[in-house]
Amino acid sequence: xxxxxxxxxxxxxxxxxxxxxxxxxxxxxxxxxxxxxxxxxxxxxxxxxxxxxxxxxxxxxxxxxxxxxxxxxxxxxxxxxxxxxxxxxxxxxxxxxxxxxxxxxxxxxxxxxxxxxxxxxxxxxxxxxxxxxxxxxxxxxxxxxxxxxxxxxxxxxxxxxxxxxxxxxxx
Amino acid sequence: xxxxxxxxxxxxxxxxxxxxxxxxxxxxxxxxxxxxxxxxxxxxxxxxxxxxxxxxxxxxxxxxxxxxxxxxxxxxxxxxxxxxxxxxxxxxxxxxxxxxxxxxxxxxxxxxxxxxxxxxxxxxxxxxxxxxxxxxxxxxxxxxxxxxxxxxxxxxxxxxxxxxxxxxxxxxxxxxxxxxxxxxxxxxxxxxxxxxxxxxxxxxxxxxxxxxxxxxxxxxxxxxxxxxxxxxxxxxxxxxxxxxxxxxxxxxxxxxxxxxxxxxxxxxxxxxxxxxxxxxxxxxxxxxxxxxxxxxxxxxxxxxxxxxxxxxxxxxxxxxxxxxxxxxxxxxxxxxxxxxxxxxxxxxxxxxxxxxxxxxxxxxxxxxxxxxxxxxxxxxxxxxxxxxxxxxxxxxxxxxxxxxxxxxxxxxxxxxxxxxxxxxxxxxxxxxxxxxxxxxxxxxxxxxxxxxxxxxxxxxxxxxxxxxxxxxxxxxxxxxxxxxxxxxxxxxxxxxxxxxxxxxxxxxxxxxxxxxxxxxxxxxxxxxxxxxxxxxxxxxxxxxxxxxxxxxxxxxxxxxxxxxxxxxxxxxxxxxxxxxx
Ligand SMILES: Cc1ncc(C[n+]2csc(CCOP(=O)(O)OP(=O)(O)O)c2C)c(N)n1
Ligand SMILES: [Mg+2]
Numbered sequence: 001x002x003x004x005x006x007x008x009x010x011x012x013x014x015x016x017x018x019x020x021x022x023x024x025x026x027x028x029x030x031x032x033x034x035x036x037x038x039x040x041x042x043x044x045x046x047x048x049x050x051x052x053x054x055x056x057x058x059x060x061x062x063x064x065x066x067x068x069x070x071x072x073x074x075x076x077x078x079x080x081x082x083x084x085x086x087x088x089x090x091x092x093x094x095x096x097x098x099x100x101x102x103x104x105x106x107x108x109x110x111x112x113x114x115x116x117x118x119x120x121x122x123x124x125x126x127x128x129x130x131x132x133x134x135x136x137x138x139x140x141x142x143x144x145x146x147x148x149x150x151x152x153x154x155x156x157x158x159x160x161x162x163x164x165x166x167x168x169x170x171x
Numbered sequence: 172x173x174x175x176x177x178x179x180x181x182x183x184x185x186x187x188x189x190x191x192x193x194x195x196x197x198x199x200x201x202x203x204x205x206x207x208x209x210x211x212x213x214x215x216x217x218x219x220x221x222x223x224x225x226x227x228x229x230x231x232x233x234x235x236x237x238x239x240x241x242x243x244x245x246x247x248x249x250x251x252x253x254x255x256x257x258x259x260x261x262x263x264x265x266x267x268x269x270x271x272x273x274x275x276x277x278x279x280x281x282x283x284x285x286x287x288x289x290x291x292x293x294x295x296x297x298x299x300x301x302x303x304x305x306x307x308x309x310x311x312x313x314x315x316x317x318x319x320x321x322x323x324x325x326x327x328x329x330x331x332x333x334x335x336x337x338x339x340x341x342x343x344x345x346x347x348x349x350x351x352x353x354x355x356x357x358x359x360x361x362x363x364x365x366x367x368x369x370x371x372x373x374x375x376x377x378x379x380x381x382x383x384x385x386x387x388x389x390x391x392x393x394x395x396x397x398x399x400x401x402x403x404x405x406x407x408x409x410x411x412x413x414x415x416x417x418x419x420x421x422x423x424x425x426x427x428x429x430x431x432x433x434x435x436x437x438x439x440x441x442x443x444x445x446x447x448x449x450x451x452x453x454x455x456x457x458x459x460x461x462x463x464x465x466x467x468x469x470x471x472x473x474x475x476x477x478x479x480x481x482x483x484x485x486x487x488x489x490x491x492x493x494x495x496x497x498x499x500x501x502x503x504x505x506x507x508x509x510x511x512x513x514x515x516x517x518x519x520x521x522x523x524x525x526x527x528x529x530x531x532x533x534x535x536x537x538x539x540x541x542x543x544x545x546x547x548x549x550x551x552x553x554x555x556x557x558x559x560x561x562x563x564x565x566x567x568x569x570x571x572x573x574x575x576x577x578x579x580x581x582x583x584x585x586x587x588x589x590x591x592x593x594x595x596x597x598x599x600x601x602x603x604x605x606x607x608x609x610x611x612x613x614x615x616x617x618x619x620x621x622x623x624x625x626x627x628x629x630x631x632x633x634x635x636x637x638x639x640x641x642x643x644x645x646x647x648x649x650x651x652x653x654x655x656x657x658x659x660x661x662x663x664x665x666x667x668x669x670x671x672x673x674x675x676x677x678x679x680x681x682x683x684x685x686x687x688x689x690x691x692x693x694x695x696x697x698x699x700x701x702x703x704x705x706x707x708x709x710x711x712x713x714x715x716x717x718x719x720x721x722x723x724x725x726x727x728x729x730x731x732x733x734x735x736x737x738x739x740x741x742x743x744x745x746x747x748x749x750x751x752x
Contacts, residue, residue: 001746021302026294033295064482071479077299077319077354 006062010039011086012093012163013070014171015055018078019045026076027055036069037061040095040138040160052080054171056162058138083171090166096159097141102129103152111151118144129154172342177306177332178207180343181270182214184313187345190241191215192232192605194225198245200272200285203337217605217634220626222249224598226256226327227587227624230265231602234585235560235610237390239266239320240602246272247285250331251292255592257327258296262589263413264388266325268316269297275335276304289331298326304333307341315352323356324477325388356476360493360501367489368448368472369505375446375470377519378406381429381458384413384588385451385475385495387581393417393496394581397450400499403506405513407523409437411452412573413588420577426523427532430458431724432570435531436523438722438730441466443522449473451495454485455589456726456752464729474498531722531735532574540715541691543568543643547575547615550641553698558583559611560603564596564620567649567720572615574720594623600638601631611639611702618644618711619668628681631707639701640709642674645716653719657734658744678709688712726751 017023024043031038039058046054059069066084073082085091099120101111104127115122115132118140124131134144138161145156165171175183181204185193194217197205208216219225222244229240240260244253250271260267274283290302299319301312309332316328372378380401386393394417401408401424408418409429418425427434429441438460441447447469452458454473459465462484471487473480474495481490491498534544547568561576562585563569569586578584585603587595596614604612614621621642631638651666675685684704688697688711701708723734727748734740 001750022290022294025291029294064486068479068483071481071483075324075477075479080353 008060008062009066009086010058010060011066011084012091012161013057013059013073014083014085014163015057015073016080016171017053017055018080019047019051019053020078023053023078024055026078027057027073030072030076031059031069034068034072036065042160042162056160058161081171083165085163085165085171088165091163092166093137093161093163094135095138095141095161096133096135097145098123098157099132099134099145099148099153100129100155101132101148101152102154104128107151111148114144114147114151120144172344174340175343176203176207176338176340177309178203178337180306180309180341181313181332181337182207182211183343183345184310185241186211186213188314188317189238192217193241193243194219194228194232194602195243196222196225196245196249198249198272198285200246200274200334201243201249201270201337203334204243204270204272204332215605216243217601217630219598219630221624222252223255223594224601224624224627224630226253226260226267226269227592227595227598228602228605229267230256230260230263230595231562231585231599232606233265233267233602234387234599235582235603236606237582238606239268239317242267242269244269244271245285246274246289247287250287250289254292254296255590257293257329259587259590259592259595260327261296261298263587264325264384265327266320267327268313268320269327269329271329271331272337273302273331273333276333277335279333289329293329296327297329300329300331302331302333303336305341306336306339309336309341310343318352319354322354357492358476358494358497360474360491360498362501364489364491365498365501365505368491368502369509369511371446371470371472371489372404372448372506373509373511377444377516378404378446378448379426379440379444380404380406380408380448380450381410381441381452382408382414382417382450383411383452386414386417389451389494389496391581393451393499396496396499396503398422400503403503403511403513406516406519407440409433409440411455411458411588412586414452415573415584416578416581419579421579428573430455431460431726432574432720432722434574435529435722435733435735436526438724438733439526440523442730444469447471449475449487450499451475453480454483456484459485460724461727461729464731466730529735534718537715538691541688541694541712543645543714543718544571544575545691546643546694546712546714547571549694550613550615550698551576553695553702554611554613557611559613560585560600560607562586562596562599562603562612562614564614564616564623565591565593565650566617566620567645567653567718568615568617568643570650570720571643576615593620597621597624597627597638597640598630600640601627601636604631604636604638605634613639613641616640616642617649618642618646618671618674619648625677628678628683628707628709632682635706637706639707641701642709642711643714644671644674644711645714645718646671647716649718650720656719656742657725657740658749660742674709674711684708686710
């Protein structure tokens, strides 16, 4: 017997929640308990009175699973709203990465040149290393990190995706 | 405002909320609350013998009265013992508030004595849960917990209260304004959707109403409305295990239960219908059988208060979010407004008549042995006029009870459907009896299941609860044995109930009356004696050991591939089927 697999789509969800203890565990745990995927998850307090947090979740799954994920999120008591940014039209996705490359000579020069093309900023430098800061859509970060692997990447830290819809409407 | 201890605030808030009964078990981390209860005799505390039983008793109380069940247990093992019943309540949408003690806030995270991460452990088996860190938060949290447990799709809510929060004081005034909670589920159905539903109903030639536990949860009025809707539509009605009683079994519209052990006519009607109206049910795998073969030619309307139930397993044509009782009223109003009268569906009913003629619930007669189905039927005959509350354990006896005990009204049938928890029936009967002191309450049990919470015999004795236990003793975990016959060529791996106690003596040792019935000729007299005996009675009814429960749709089969009798059993299955529960 074999287990069938289905084709998946990537969706970015903006979830507004009560800023209370355990909320992250509740959300992340719901994903694991029901077998859903999390590609990235970011959370930060966003309201003036610190009562509401915004969680951005990048997930993937077949369309009917995405629909379930949204419904399951909405029924959690501390969740105020869920917006599927991928469904609801044009939106901006951004991620920040800190990328450390180490080495001397040719590689060092090449790293610097690529960083320039990708508009990455140098935020630390020694004679043997650089730390670059890069912001952009996740695909851009992905390519940049891939290139850096070839020129001495030793460490990388990424924030995960935050996203927001274009235009005056809010999540 | 006067200052009060957290424990007092808790108890007074419970009183404000109208709580009259709490099922619980004491321990170090709840001693302050127990001391507060000592001063408040208006709340009746029922001391169970195991915390799991407290949760099932609360479920039984809730399901039979419509009020939320309340549980109080200590930290660590008290809380972990309660987890099964909490999960059971989540699966069956039972309103319940569970108060757990916790070690003092300064000890949390230190692996203190009887510390368990109760909020972590129960996060995914509750509708919501709380850790209360200040006594000043208690009143609001408790009010909110009751609101959440009872509104929308009901479910269990856990409130974890550290011991120092129970002892410390905060300002409190009784009857303060209700907690302001954002949680306000939609109860009214969308008007456009209701109209669309009426349209679909008017165009149907072969409609069926598929009802579930949501109708019971909506309250007794929803059962009345369902009757009216079925009458107006003139169409057949079937129900899930959880919905039994919402529609009277004596009605000519009643098809019986559907699903794995449902009737031939109910499952065939679902399969051949051109319109399925799902009212407060959730297309569970025990109902649908093989998904791609489920009701293939029908349009589907799904009324549910929980949006996540929509399109979860079966895609529907028209979802309506709302309280099923309210939505049925709205639908009736629209249909009456359009002067709908039933077209009679003659052709549809004549097909149903054909399916009914299979007499799928018939069972072989036996003069030597008591047939379990016969025992249930006789129990029904002897008791139905008293409208008893029936609870069950889990197994064949549960399915036979669902098939052969007919219900006329809601809140009389308490069973563990979603989780299928053996050991549910006796504590649930205790809870039901407390909520309905004058009712005849009977736990229809199996000899294996009853042993899972047998210690509760003592609870019934202590509170003089006249519950009856009717064990269909087949000396097997019959349902397991049946699956082994279906799937594993009758290799009975660990399904024999060896070393059984003498149930009559066991009952007597708890000051119960014990009755044994062995001969079919003694069945009626034994049942009569059980009913007429004051106080709690346990009946050990010895039944045919190898009887099996039919009809049956094996997991992963279509509704049309039903096993009607033993003759249809092949004895093995392919891996695909073996992998399904
Ligand atoms: C707590 C728990 N453990 C295991 C099971 C699996 N199970 C389902 S039915 C059953 C056998 C029940 O035997 P019995 O109570 O004698 O009922 P019968 O089927 O014989 O009527 C078992 C073990 C369960 N449902 N619940
Ligand atoms: Mg048995």
